[in-house]
Amino acid sequence: MNPSKNKEYYEIVKSIIENPEFIKRKTYKHHEDESVYEHSLKVSIISYKIAKLLHLDKESTAIGGLLHDFYYKPWQDNTEKQKFFKQHGFVHARQALENSINYFPYLLNDKTEDIIVKHMFPLNVIPPKYMEGWIVTLVDKIVSLNVLAHPTAWPKYVGIKTKTKKIGS
Numbered sequence: 604m605n606p607s608k609n610k611e612y613y614e615i616v617k618s619i620i621e622n623p624e625f626i627k628r629k630t631y632k633h634h635e636d637e638s639v640y641e642h643s644l645k646v647s648i649i650s651y652k653i654a655k656l657l658h659l660d661k662e663s664t665a666i667g668g669l670l671h672d673f674y675y676k677p678w679q680d681n682t683e684k685q686k687f688f689k690q691h692g693f694v695h696a697r698q699a700l701e702n703s704i705n706y707f708p709y710l711l712n713d714k715t716e717d718i719i720v721k722h723m724f725p726l727n728v729i730p731p732k733y734m735e736g737w738i739v740t741l742v743d744k745i746v747s748l749n750v751l752a753h754p755t756a757w758p759k760y761v762g763i764k765t766k767t768k769k770i771g772s
């Protein structure tokens with residue numbers, strides 16, 4: 604997906620996609636052979652188009668969609684044993700919000716923050732407060748249907764490791 608094809612969209616998200624910290628997500632693996640950067644862009648563009656069609660807040664949707672997985676580190680690289688509820692699937696939405704507040708405070712509002720922190724519903728049990736959040740939550744899952752087609756990959760999709768490697772092994 605090429606964000607510069609849509610001028611209106613590009614203007615909304617420009618400062619994020621040109622930010623060196625965000626660009627690092629090109630090297631973070633999301634699922635299969637897609638990067639976190641590509642995945643986030645896909646979720647953001649599709650969600651933005653739906654929000655625009657429904658005359659909702661397209662700006663907050665585009666920004667929330669783009670930052671929904673802006674967590675700190677590639678989770679697959681973490682070989683430390685984590686308690687079940689500390690695993691990626693449960694904690695990364697909160698991390699993405701903290702990181703977004705750190706890097707892009709001027710782009711956030713109540714809606715974008717809610718989109719980011721609730722996007723893992725129902726794994727994170729509190730549902731999105733706004734329609735824009737429901738859009739991002741659903742689009743995030745739908746674009747991962749490839750993964751959902753393979754039940755053995757489900758734990759990996761939601762960010763739960765089924766086998767934990769020991770450090771040094």
Ligand SMILES: [Fe+2]
Pocket residue numbers: 671672695722723
């Ligand atoms: Fe996520």
Ligand SMILES: [Fe+2]
Pocket residue numbers: 642646671672743
């Ligand atoms: Fe995602």
